[in-house]
Amino acid sequence: MMRAIVALCMAVLGPGATLAVPAALDEQQDAAVTLQAAMVHPQASETLRGVVDRVDERNDALLIRLSPDRIESFKVQDGLIFNAVRFGDPVEIAVQSIAGFRTIVGLSKQ
Structure with missing residues (x-):
């Protein structure tokens, strides 16, 4: 699903947007890793x-x-x-x- 959205954005924005895609994916991956870490290690109560x-x-x-x-x-x-x-x-x-x-x-x- 995410790849389809990125492909659609690339088609709409054109070739000049290709430099921004890897950074956006890295930020999303970092956010996903942070979320997973929070689920694995919930705050102590x-x-x-x-x-x-x-x-x-x-x-x-x-x-x-x-x-x-x-x-x-x-x-x-x-x-x-x-x-x-x-x-x-x-x-x-x-x-x-x-x-x-x-x-x-x-x-x-x-």
């Missing part, structure tokens, strides 16, 4: 237990009380989590670092 201290839908975040003196804010990957939890719910969360933010990727009520 951390499992934490705590109690929902605050639901902050405006900032796409949950504040979780992890211990009596420690409350942390976590971004939420899926907004449907807001429908599942309320203040005071004991939860177990799976957290990953996504784009520099500690993000909840899984949640279960205890």
Whole structure:
């Protein structure tokens, strides 16, 4: 399929475009290798237990009380989590670092 698209582009653009094709294919191959590496080595997730201290839908975040003196804010990957939890719910969360933010990727009520 990809070769057919490249051949069609070559026919439309003419012979001057032949120099750009190998670089474009290399970038696509690099992207495919990066995607495969991400699938083979998914980001490590951390499992934490705590109690929902605050639901902050405006900032796409949950504040979780992890211990009596420690409350942390976590971004939420899926907004449907807001429908599942309320203040005071004991939860177990799976957290990953996504784009520099500690993000909840899984949640279960205890």
